Amino acid sequence: EAQVTQNPRYLITVTGKKLTVTCSQNMNHEYMSWYRQDPGLGLRQIYYSMNVEVTDKGDVPEGYKVSRKEKRNFPLILESPSPNQTSLYFCASSFNRGRNTEAFFGQGTRLTVV
């Protein structure tokens, strides 16, 4: 089954404790991205990757890191989480075919930073 898999689905952590949210897709997509969803703001792009070893900042990259060492995986790293990073996070992937391409989303990771 074609899918985007995120882990964990739920995470509660303390301020400053490094964490990683994993994302993996099995569709051989070139393009992957991370979004955060906040009430009243919709989804905002954090980082994206157009292919292996090619990553770039989205609209809200502060406090996050990513890496793309393999085509299928695109982990999101919070080196020193803060309470304002409490949010619902989604990983998405798509073929790198331009603006009319559909994105496939993972199930989401609900992160709480206390």
Add this chain to the structure above:
Amino acid sequence: AQSVTQLGSHVSVSEGALVLLRCNYSSSVPPYLFWYVQYPNQGLQLLLKYTSAATLVKGINGFEAEFKKSETSFHLTKPSAHMSDAAEYFCAVSGGGNKLVFGAGTILRVKS
């Protein structure tokens, strides 16, 4: 730059009534537009997309949307609401490359 405005953060309809969710966009280039649905505790699922082939786009679960360039709108409709349609709906416009720019979302409630 691209942006999306969804009018109404919450919409409530009775079962069997017309569903109308409003979306207006701004785009400096010919837009590609999407509607996604998010059911509770799930990811986003594509309902339909406009890619300039036809102004009336039909999607899954009986939803459709009409692209109106003169009004910069892409409203989502369904003739008869079902309880299972209760969810949050997002309109999005394609930004540069594969990036999606989302609206704030509209939560649809269906009353029995």
